[in-house]
Amino acid sequence: MTFVADVSLTPPPVAPAAMELVCPAGSLPALKAAVDHGADCVYLGFRDATNARNFAGLNFDEAAIEAGIRYAHDRGRKVFVALNTYPQASKAELWQRAVDRAAHSGVDAVILADPGLMAYAVKHQPQLRLHLSVQGSATNYEALDFYYQHFGIARAVLPRVLSMTQVEQVINKCKVEIEVFGFGSLCVMVEGRCALSSYVTGEAPNTHGVCSPPKAVRWVETPKGRESRLNGVLIDRYAPGEHAGYPTLCKGRFDVADDKNYYAIEEPTSLNTLSLLPELMQMGVRAIKIEGRQRSPAYVAQVTKVWREAIDACRKDASHYVAKPAWFSDLDKVAEGQQHTLGAYHRPWK
Amino acid sequence: MKLALGPNQYYWPRAQVLDFYNTVASSAVDIVYLGEAVCSRRHEVRLADWLAIANMLREAGKEVVLSTQVLIESGADVTVLHKIADNGLFMVEANDMGAVHCLSGKTGFVAGPHLNIYNLPTLQWMAGLGVTRWVMPMEMSRDDLAVIQQGRPDGLQTEVFALGRLPLAFSARCFTARHCNLPKDDCQFSCIQHPDGLMMRTRESEEFLVLNGIQTQSARVYNLLPEIDSLRALGVDVLRVSPQSQHTPEILALFHAVMHQRMGVNEALQRLPDLMLQTSCNGYWYGKPGLEQTAAQAALM
Numbered sequence: 001m002t003f004v005a006d007v008s009l010t011p012p013p014v015a016p017a018a019m020e021l022v023c024p025a026g027s028l029p030a031l032k033a034a035v036d037h038g039a040d041c042v043y044l045g046f047r048d049a050t051n052a053r054n055f056a057g058l059n060f061d062e063a064a065i066e067a068g069i070r071y072a073h074d075r076g077r078k079v080f081v082a083l084n085t086y087p088q089a090s091k092a093e094l095w096q097r098a099v100d101r102a103a104h105s106g107v108d109a110v111i112l113a114d115p116g117l118m119a120y121a122v123k124h125q126p127q128l129r130l131h132l133s134v135q136g137s138a139t140n141y142e143a144l145d146f147y148y149q150h151f152g153i154a155r156a157v158l159p160r161v162l163s164m165t166q167v168e169q170v171i172n173k174c175k176v177e178i179e180v181f182g183f184g185s186l187c188v189m190v191e192g193r194c195a196l197s198s199y200v201t202g203e204a205p206n207t208h209g210v211c212s213p214p215k216a217v218r219w220v221e222t223p224k225g226r227e228s229r230l231n232g233v234l235i236d237r238y239a240p241g242e243h244a245g246y247p248t249l250c251k252g253r254f255d256v257a258d259d260k261n262y263y264a265i266e267e268p269t270s271l272n273t274l275s276l277l278p279e280l281m282q283m284g285v286r287a288i289k290i291e292g293r294q295r296s297p298a299y300v301a302q303v304t305k306v307w308r309e310a311i312d313a314c315r316k317d318a319s320h321y322v323a324k325p326a327w328f329s330d331l332d333k334v335a336e337g338q339q340h341t342l343g344a345y346h347r348p349w350k
Numbered sequence: 351m352k353l354a355l356g357p358n359q360y361y362w363p364r365a366q367v368l369d370f371y372n373t374v375a376s377s378a379v380d381i382v383y384l385g386e387a388v389c390s391r392r393h394e395v396r397l398a399d400w401l402a403i404a405n406m407l408r409e410a411g412k413e414v415v416l417s418t419q420v421l422i423e424s425g426a427d428v429t430v431l432h433k434i435a436d437n438g439l440f441m442v443e444a445n446d447m448g449a450v451h452c453l454s455g456k457t458g459f460v461a462g463p464h465l466n467i468y469n470l471p472t473l474q475w476m477a478g479l480g481v482t483r484w485v486m487p488m489e490m491s492r493d494d495l496a497v498i499q500q501g502r503p504d505g506l507q508t509e510v511f512a513l514g515r516l517p518l519a520f521s522a523r524c525f526t527a528r529h530c531n532l533p534k535d536d537c538q539f540s541c542i543q544h545p546d547g548l549m550m551r552t553r554e555s556e557e558f559l560v561l562n563g564i565q566t567q568s569a570r571v572y573n574l575l576p577e578i579d580s581l582r583a584l585g586v587d588v589l590r591v592s593p594q595s596q597h598t599p600e601i602l603a604l605f606h607a608v609m610h611q612r613m614g615v616n617e618a619l620q621r622l623p624d625l626m627l628q629t630s631c632n633g634y635w636y637g638k639p640g641l642e643q644t645a646a647q648a649a650l651m
Contacts, residue, residue, distance in 0.1 A: 086468040089494035116472030137466075140422045142431065142448030149451075161522035166423050189566075190421055193464060194519040195489050196559070199568055199640035202633070206466060207489055231639055234552040250519075255551045256529050256561065264550050264561065265525055344522050 038308030054209030084133035137192035177286035184291020270335035378606035514592025545595035573630035
């Protein structure tokens with residue numbers, strides 16, 4: 001079965017479309033904060049395992065999603081629903097019903113990762129705009145073209161592993177809009193290709209929409225310091241006075257050979273690409289995604305405000321754009337690990 | 351039920367690779383997956399060499415499948431992918447959707463374990479593209495596999511990763527180079543020093559994960575040897591053993607003997623620990639955390 005996208009029939013727009021700011025919402029107050037501070041689009045999830053931030057107390061029931069869509073649409077903004085985990089064998093219907101619910105609620109797009117679910121959406125909700133989730137692990141133009149030709153995806157979110165050159169190559173070769181992560185917690189692994197969390201806890205992003213889930217976390221005070229454990233496995237141990245971060249298991253300190261007690265996989269830093277904005281815009285990145293549906297409305301407000309200002313400044317005069325020190329200090333206040341990195345876009349480790 | 355040897359996950363010197371597959375040619379294995387699936391910087395054995403090894407194994411009576419790289423980023427990576435997809439001689443295992451795209455409509459290909467096929471609609475859809483064998487994701491439980499097997503398309507074979515350290519994660523970043531304080535582009539191919547990966551321990555010295563270049567593996571060895579009857583009852587067609595630097599032919603022989611009922615499971619289980627890199631785990635099979643070990647249970651079906 002091959003689905004030919006309508007977009008292939010329409011001529012390309014005369015001027016490049018403006019770069020969209022796509023902000024996270026784990027609750028109705030967070031959605032309002034994003035809209036009020038300048039988000040073009042807000043993405044959210046239902047209150048179950050169909051999305052990759054399946055945390056207790058987070059996400060949207062029917063009433064909240066209806067109110068959220070109305071709030072955003074009244075102000076000319078879009079709402080995307082993330083259904084970006086992989087339907088599990090014994091309950092695939094849960095994900096199909098979620099596609100139907102999203103379509104009936106009037107969202108502007110759904111963000112999917114699973115080909116079977118995309119085929120369902122194309123067949124049963126053909127009017128629904130499809131975005132390929134970062135969990136789809138599409139890191140090259142052949143993979144993107146696959147989803148475009150079969151399901152007519154309009155946009156793809158790239159995994160946080162590509163360099164700027166690689167992002168540009170992908171944009172030049174593929175027919176779908178490209179969205180990249182601009183700010184937030186950093187996955188050092190390719191999204192959709194990491195089962196570390198289920199190896200330790202039984203639950204992971206692909207299967208349950210969680211990573212290093214809170215229910216598996218235990219904090220223990222010991223004579224050697226405060227320990228964070230994940231299902232019993234020691235992830236980190238902190239000296240008195242040392243800042244203790246959430247025990248995401250790839251961000252712990254471990255021993256490798258004679259190298260003791262170091263961040264063997266990844267330091268707990270935040271991705272921040274403010275300084276790359278002119279290049280991202282120039283190469284045709286269609287949207288900047290902010291990570292953090294699990295974060296508070298205050299985080300969403302702060303990050304949205306800074307990025308709105310940055311994107312507007314860059315659009316107005318890209319050649320004189322300079323990321324302001326105040327933006328960095330405002331973002332570092334809410335960032336994980338209180339420090340930031342350009343991630344894979346700029347590869348100091350390359 | 352057939353026995354397969356998965357693609358080698360590690361980086362070995364050329365002579366060691368050639369020796370290894372010469373031994374494999376006379377081993378008890380039916381199907382051999384070949385190629386560099388982990389890192390494009392590894393070049394001890396190039397595509398032309400892999401094709402020579404493939405021919406040698408085919409002449410020895412083995413079914414050969416060429417595996418594509420899991421993480422394909424650069425234009426050069428895509429070029430290699432095209433060459434493998436268009437090789438015209440051997441079946442190909444697709445390990446990302448770019449590879450699936452290049453292989454769609456061609457005569458039969460294998461959907462590798464990293465394609466995230468977790469449900470029946472996706473498997474059926476993939477079969478429509480020409481997939482003739484699929485490898486179950488490592489994370490999938492026996493109960494979920496049973497659901498899929500009941501609705502599996504006709505003629506589609508199921509393969510299960512049955513012995514080896516689990517390839518749990520892939521990154522653009524090289525953790526072996528990071529350990530050596532080297533940049534990735536000047537990694538000095540440091541993973542060649544670690545024929546079975548580089549052990550990462552917790553700060554209480556528990557062997558936890560294994561760094562293998564851009565890949566992170568489980569320290570424990572996923573071991574479904576005690577489940578062979580259960581796998582057969584589920585209609586699984588192929589069991590996969592993952593290569594390790596030592597004892598791979600002996601492990602293949604044990605699996606083959608149990609699969610063909612020439613040896614009891616208990617006897618094989620007594621011999622296996624001396625051949626394995628670490629202790630067993632089987633949590634995923636029972637729907638539990640992957641690192642856990644549960645006593646084998648009777649087949650459900």
